[in-house]
Amino acid sequence: MLKTSPFHGRTAPLVRAQTWRRWSGYQMASAYDPHPDREYAAIRNSAALIDVSPLYKYRITGRDAARLLDRMITRDMTKLKPGQVYYTPWCDGVGKVIDDGTVTNLGNGAYRLTSADSSLRWLHMNAVGMEVTIEDISERVGALSLQGPLSREILSRAAAVDLSSLKYFRMIEGSIHGIPVAISRTGYTGDLGYEIWVDAKSAVPLWDALMEEGKPYGIVPTGVWGMDIARIEAGLIMLDVDYFSAHHALIEARKSTPYEINLGWAVSAGKGPFNGRRSLAAERKRGSAWGFVGLEVDWDSFERLFRAHGLPPQIPTIAWRASAPVYTPGGTQAGYATSGCWSPLLKKSLALAHLRKPHFAPGTEVHLEVTVEHRRELADAIVRKLPFYDPERKKA
Amino acid sequence: MSPPRYDAIIVGGGHNGLVAAAYLARADRKTLVLERRPMLGGAAVTEEVYPGFKFSVFSYVVSLLRPEIIRDLDLPRHGLQILPLESTVTPLDNGDYLASWSDPDETRRELCRHSPRDADAAVVFGRLMHHMAMAVKPIIGMVPPDPASLSPGDLAGLLKLGRHFRSLGPERFHALHKLMTMSSADYLDEWFEFDPLKATKSASGIIGTFLGPRSPGSAYVLLHHYMGEIDGAFRAWGFQKGGTGSISNAIASAARAHGAEIRTDAGVERVLTRDGRVTGVALSSGEEIAAGLVVSGLDPRLTFTRLVDTKELPGELLEGVRRYKFRGSSGKVNLALSGLPNLSCMPGEGPHLRGAISISPSIEYLERAYDDAKYGEFSRNPYMDIVIPSMIDPNMAPPGKHVMSIFVQYAPYALNGGWTDAKREAFGDAVVKTLARYAPNIESLILHRQVLTPDDIERITGLSEGNIFQGELALQQLFFLRPVPEWAKYRTPIHGYWQCGAGTHPGGGIMGASGRLAALEIMKSAA
Numbered sequence: 001m002l003k004t005s006p007f008h009g010r011t012a013p014l015v016r017a018q019t020w021r022r023w024s025g026y027q028m029a030s031a032y033d034p035h036p037d038r039e040y041a042a043i044r045n046s047a048a049l050i051d052v053s054p055l056y057k058y059r060i061t062g063r064d065a066a067r068l069l070d071r072m073i074t075r076d077m078t079k080l081k082p083g084q085v086y087y088t089p090w091c092d093g094v095g096k097v098i099d100d101g102t103v104t105n106l107g108n109g110a111y112r113l114t115s116a117d118s119s120l121r122w123l124h125m126n127a128v129g130m131e132v133t134i135e136d137i138s139e140r141v142g143a144l145s146l147q148g149p150l151s152r153e154i155l156s157r158a159a160a161v162d163l164s165s166l167k168y169f170r171m172i173e174g175s176i177h178g179i180p181v182a183i184s185r186t187g188y189t190g191d192l193g194y195e196i197w198v199d200a201k202s203a204v205p206l207w208d209a210l211m212e213e214g215k216p217y218g219i220v221p222t223g224v225w226g227m228d229i230a231r232i233e234a235g236l237i238m239l240d241v242d243y244f245s246a247h248h249a250l251i252e253a254r255k256s257t258p259y260e261i262n263l264g265w266a267v268s269a270g271k272g273p274f275n276g277r278r279s280l281a282a283e284r285k286r287g288s289a290w291g292f293v294g295l296e297v298d299w300d301s302f303e304r305l306f307r308a309h310g311l312p313p314q315i316p317t318i319a320w321r322a323s324a325p326v327y328t329p330g331g332t333q334a335g336y337a338t339s340g341c342w343s344p345l346l347k348k349s350l351a352l353a354h355l356r357k358p359h360f361a362p363g364t365e366v367h368l369e370v371t372v373e374h375r376r377e378l379a380d381a382i383v384r385k386l387p388f389y390d391p392e393r394k395k396a
Numbered sequence: 397m398s399p400p401r402y403d404a405i406i407v408g409g410g411h412n413g414l415v416a417a418a419y420l421a422r423a424d425r426k427t428l429v430l431e432r433r434p435m436l437g438g439a440a441v442t443e444e445v446y447p448g449f450k451f452s453v454f455s456y457v458v459s460l461l462r463p464e465i466i467r468d469l470d471l472p473r474h475g476l477q478i479l480p481l482e483s484t485v486t487p488l489d490n491g492d493y494l495a496s497w498s499d500p501d502e503t504r505r506e507l508c509r510h511s512p513r514d515a516d517a518a519v520v521f522g523r524l525m526h527h528m529a530m531a532v533k534p535i536i537g538m539v540p541p542d543p544a545s546l547s548p549g550d551l552a553g554l555l556k557l558g559r560h561f562r563s564l565g566p567e568r569f570h571a572l573h574k575l576m577t578m579s580s581a582d583y584l585d586e587w588f589e590f591d592p593l594k595a596t597k598s599a600s601g602i603i604g605t606f607l608g609p610r611s612p613g614s615a616y617v618l619l620h621h622y623m624g625e626i627d628g629a630f631r632a633w634g635f636q637k638g639g640t641g642s643i644s645n646a647i648a649s650a651a652r653a654h655g656a657e658i659r660t661d662a663g664v665e666r667v668l669t670r671d672g673r674v675t676g677v678a679l680s681s682g683e684e685i686a687a688g689l690v691v692s693g694l695d696p697r698l699t700f701t702r703l704v705d706t707k708e709l710p711g712e713l714l715e716g717v718r719r720y721k722f723r724g725s726s727g728k729v730n731l732a733l734s735g736l737p738n739l740s741c742m743p744g745e746g747p748h749l750r751g752a753i754s755i756s757p758s759i760e761y762l763e764r765a766y767d768d769a770k771y772g773e774f775s776r777n778p779y780m781d782i783v784i785p786s787m788i789d790p791n792m793a794p795p796g797k798h799v800m801s802i803f804v805q806y807a808p809y810a811l812n813g814g815w816t817d818a819k820r821e822a823f824g825d826a827v828v829k830t831l832a833r834y835a836p837n838i839e840s841l842i843l844h845r846q847v848l849t850p851d852d853i854e855r856i857t858g859l860s861e862g863n864i865f866q867g868e869l870a871l872q873q874l875f876f877l878r879p880v881p882e883w884a885k886y887r888t889p890i891h892g893y894w895q896c897g898a899g900t901h902p903g904g905g906i907m908g909a910s911g912r913l914a915a916l917e918i919m920k921s922a923a
Binding site for chain 2: 044
């Protein structure tokens with residue numbers, strides 16, 4: 001039996017075509033409309049309200065809470081100030097990524113970890129001998145993501161907090177229509193946006209409050225399909241889609257280090273001991289065998305493939321999640337793409353890809369395998385640095 | 397210090413002029429755009445007419461903006477952001493409605509409610525129109541060859557065109573012939589039985605022309621609508637964030653990024669020539685600016701009879717320009733609203749308010765609207781294409797308030813007795829009164845009303861006779877006949893003087909194709 005989110009009572013009647021999906025064992029909306037066009041557009045134009053409750057959430061307290069997290073993640077916990085949030089990967093002992101998520105310093109020695117996959121066992125394994133309390137609060141805490149250029153205006157009206165000073169990747173506590181919440185300036189869209197954390201018991205009134213305040217600003221309940229396009233534009237990776245967890249991978253070749261999935265920036269070279277440190281230091285020194293980059297499909301070559309059949313180019317309305325081989329112009333395999341989409345905003349066909357050295361340098365010309373009228377064909381593509389889209393308002 | 401000399405000056409900062417400027421600047425031509433008004437865009441402008449309420453004053457949706465222009469100029473990086481406009485609802489006189497939604501299955505079920513036969517026919521009709529649009533699409537992207545010329549370039553172009561049409565096969569070739577000659581009502585009669593469906597579809601065949609749905613030739617304009625649909629794959633159809641002025645600004649930003657200079661409040665009075673050759677322009681202020689090329693984005697009448705001395709031009713050309721039909725037939729009413737209209741056929745708020753509302757209950761309704769105009773009056777019960785931009789982009793109006801854009805046809809330029817302030821208000825009243833039949837609360841919501849007649853459109857934008865396409869999209873003035881035979885390749889008889897507005901092939905709509913083709917032709921001629 002799939003679980004339902006604490007917002008289910010409000011979201012379920014809105015899913016017009018019964019387009020549901022599984023997300024961490026929850027039944028969640030792929031889209032509320034039959035097609036995600038308007039929901040995606042809200043992320044880039046007004047504000048999208050996304051139920052992200054299926055994220056795993058842990059509250060970690062006790063004298064050694066920071067120490068535990070510091071041992072686990074690749075970023076330096078000693079620098080995480082109260083009210084600050086890290087986005088970070090964490091690795092196994094040889095530097096292969098297990099998962100990625102956020103760590104929030106809640107103040108008073110309390111921390112919150114969010115992850116895509118269950119992390120309870122790993123937390124406990126790393127906490128041996130430490131004085132910590134690890135609580136799985138996944139089901140006790142509901143989470144809504146409010147993303148888009150008008151999200152700040154809506155939240156400013158709704159919440160009894162001063163949002164003007166809430167910087168990117170910072171967290172603040174307050175209330176919305178009397179409901180206690182934590183608001184972090186985070187999200188999975190690469191746009192201006194916030195995530196709101198609430199006691200699951202107050203989930204429905206919170207939804208109602210945000211929908212009411214958001215109405216004059218064009219708020220749109222948005223499902224995973226809409227968010228998926230935005231996260232590809234923002235170059236944000238997804239566990240089990242773009243990379244395998246070191247804990248899931250059946251073969252060694254499926255594992256990746258942070259450097260190989262474009263998260264090298266989140267590995268702190270100077271911090272104390274942490275899982276995978278030695279291997280990652282060695283990799284930093286010798287350079288990585290793989291890079292994770294963006295691919296921009298050349299439209300003319302794409303159009304030509306379809307024109308040969310008398311067709312206009314066919315563009316998917318939702319993002320694709322499949323492995324597509326990537327070749328050098330000479331025909332040897334350079335790597336593989338793992339997800340992609342048509343960007344309604346950039347008017348480009350985009351993909352995220354793992355490419356072998358030296359093919360991951362921005363500007364490199366490659367060929368991406370596409371299926372055109374039942375045939376495998378090759379479209380020209382250019383390697384781009386991620387993200388594809390990075391509006392100023394995200395951090396402003 | 398001698399004044400700067402430009403390779404090219406573009407007269408008029410409408411979207412085609414800006415596109416031409418961007419392409420010329422991209423090819424390293426020192427380019428200057430001169431716009432008479434304080435803002436860029438021509439008929440694609442957004443203005444805050446009433447405090448807090450932004451109107452796409454004239455042109456209001458994007459359908460045909462060429463994908464190659466979006467890519468070549470990287471317009472998304474410069475602010476192009478097209479939002480989905482998802483539905484069309486036609487309120488019917490019996491209190492029911494006809495809707496088309498973004499989901500084809502929903503649309504089919506809805507049509508089934510009115511005519512199961514039409515629901516099936518619509519699928520096959522859609523396929524044929526797809527093929528028709530594919531057939532005509534290459535023409536939109538080519539400089540028209542002159543069929544009367546024997547030059548190798550023209551012959552090659554004609555040959556290519558001939559091969560293209562032969563490749564269509566008989567069924568499609570015949571359909572194309574029908575589209576070129578029939579009225580939209582007759583053409584749609586061959587396919588459908590439900591009158592409001594025919595009326596709503598035929599409406600796209602009359603926009604911007606002085607034709608009724610029963611006038612021969614109106615079927616072709618239908619096809620222009622479907623052209624947007626095939627590029628639907630590219631999803632360049634919808635509502636520009638910030639209104640159509642934001643498209644103009646995006647193109648201007650791309651042009652500037654390539655090095656073009658753009659000046660507003662700089663109306664060109666004359667194009668200067670010496671010995672049959674362009675030397676520059678003179679502004680209304682008296683300032684003179686030298687340039688090797690001058691490209692007019694204005695319509696053919698202004699390009700050939702106002703900007704230059706007619707003595708410089710051959711009589712046949714001037715006669716052709718005189719015959720060229722403008723006959724503005726549409727008006728625009730923009731409303732600032734305190735709340736949302738309540739449609740009797742679909743009460744309350746709903747997804748229908750995020751799409752178009754079409755006042756086209758029957759073919760007869762549209763034809764009678766045309767009859768009024770035929771005899772020199774505005775339609776007492778006009779055809780209206782209504783959108784509420786603030787439902788799509790909340791920034792267009794203060795929170796909770798709305799703007800409504802009403803495209804109205806017919807409002808003849810040559811109104812009996814001429815347009816006066818009283819006539820304008822009477823026209824505005826007719827529009828609001830007609831709408832109130834379908835949305836009874838509309839009058840109580842109006843905070844501000846802007847009424848634009850063809851006379852106003854001409855006065856504000858300069859478009860002759862207020863024709864929104866710089867001249868009718870009628871068959872006798874399309875392709876190698878646009879604007880006049882032998883001068884359809886963006887050239888003029890004056891050396892260095894070019895045309896790039898919608899009055900040239902393929903013209904009309906926020907397409908940009910005229911501007912692009914003109915720039916490419918200019919660069920080819922200089923190469």
